[in-house]
Amino acid sequence: MTRLLLLTWRYMAFNKIKSAIMVVCLTITLFLPIAVHVMIRHYEDDLMARAERTPLIVGAKGNRYDLVLKSLYFTSENPESITMAEGNAVSDSGRAKAIPLHICFTARQRPIVGTSLDYFEFRGLDVVAGTLPLQLGDVVLGHDVARTLNLGVGDTILTDQTSLYDIGAVYPLKMHITGVLAAAGSPDDHAVFVDIKTAWIIEGIGHGHIDLTKTSDDAVILSRKDGEVVGNAAMVEYTEITAANITSFHFHGSMDDFPVTSVIVLPDSAKSATVLKGRYSMSPTEQMLVPLRVIEELMGIVFQVKRFFDANFALICLATLLFMSLVVMLSLRIRKREMETMFRIGCSRLTVFRLQVEELCIVLLISLAIAGVLSGLLLWYAPQLVSVM
Template structure:
């Protein structure tokens, strides 16, 4: 049996029927690639999500969906969740049971309230907790300053000395809350986490963006055109002594904190009543963790969740769905392989005359069988090679895609 002749005839047949060959190779490649590719992608997503969850002991938030709290506290992807008062975090901090790092991730830069880059109001403890280091510039000191992640800085050409403006939540803000111009004082080193795409500011800066704090010229220095005329009867009804000054809507609030107007920014009411969306809670010891879990374990009010436990529940559901999908893909794959085998059988039946001519020319029956086997092996092996290449591509680019969705 001349193997070189078998390979030559088999190759010429595959080239002549290239469309059928390509379709079979593509179909078989998908049979091998889809189940293994799906399992690989889920594995990459799981590892990416679990790393950040495992590094966060507890998250405090308003009662609601624990998973939404986790995604907002870890990945800043749920800016619309309910808030709770900053005083709750102060109470835990003062108890000595844990260190608390508040987070307020409602606002963004670029594209409105759902902008691409989230503004994170927090404290300096956050940088130490996440192990974030500065690539250039310095840390936060004053109101209106921000430290940006490396991806945000590189994508927008931002560095220390530049300024960025927060995006309004709506096109027409009837509440009169103006976008705030923030000064970039530092850029963080890459961390491979959602922090690379975030803009970090002091909590008070986010409250200024929300309109809870503001700055304007000293009321006593303004002229009569900026003051509201108030009768003595109205003052008496309001309990005012006469020293108070009421300003009209012509007084424009500052939309930038500078050295000249920093002292004119102020907050009304108690800061402990101001909102935060989540708080990272780092217990001092196991006893403190048990006490806090018991304190916030009752339904209603606030909730204290362990991100790693929430991820366990999430991926238990994901794996159940994955098993179902893999079962369906397996059944589809068996059907595809059966159809492919049928195509081979019908194709060989149509080639009976060709095989008879080969036998009349002196080809051995084994050579004919080898020719059929070569064509089948070529399709199967080619599809396996393509599926391996596809898996390598998924393994290479899946982490990049996962980080693009979750930071």
């Protein structure tokens, strides 16, 4: 170690707090813009990748962002629902495959995605344990859900109550976990998957109860007339679908009229996509969206916000620079006597100046090193961090 470096190092080591504050200030100033840039870049990549893989979405007319964010990332407000008939219409057109999505409820605060088995194939989702949801009441957990809730095949999970103070609301449904998905590094890791019919049961459209035509318990019968039996409010609906009661579950009405949040449309060709888009462009109640366009639009807004962040960082950098100048000036004032002593002993003024510069350089180097390490770690963990966010 050179003599001046030793002096500088000793000074910094003796004044640990001052040195640490300077290092922290500089590190934050250097690291924050990098961190924001990296996170936004990864967030963008993540959003875009999923949007790119989803060619078209049909949903109710309204907020496009809500519809796409809900259908792709299971976040945002619940958009208006459409009917299952729309999904069927797409399939019946012979131009595309339709995957219905019903995303209105949660189980232990994780979104419940009611869909068909095609969804798992479309997203390339495989189970690491158990099977996909094959019957009513079956549930498959996203990888992160299983990990964080410490649940696995054979366990059960309750749907969350939608309205605590509505005694007429549907009771939570106890569902059996039949599978756990492999980590996908996507929003699917944070969701709970059921068959769309199970989703309708959760919504109360379908239900199961004792066979009123066979029961001898008159307390649950409101009326009997010409072989038609009407139950009363005392009749209890099942809150769990088991092998013993699964056959009693049924739906009232036509499934075509049942709600879905949206329908993922997988056209068989570009021409089919164009034809379908044309059809929906004239629909007064539904819209067909290209998720990539919507997300690009959204990212445009994000990047506009980022510009504000950049301006903010420029100001932070300036403030830090001024702060550092202040620290140096105060330090010079405090150390004036010490510097004068060095000069009287036989040290040149230039050497005294070099001591100050070396101190700043060391602080800068340490800050750069820490910011570098933090940036490296951030780059390494960014995908996980983005998926958590």
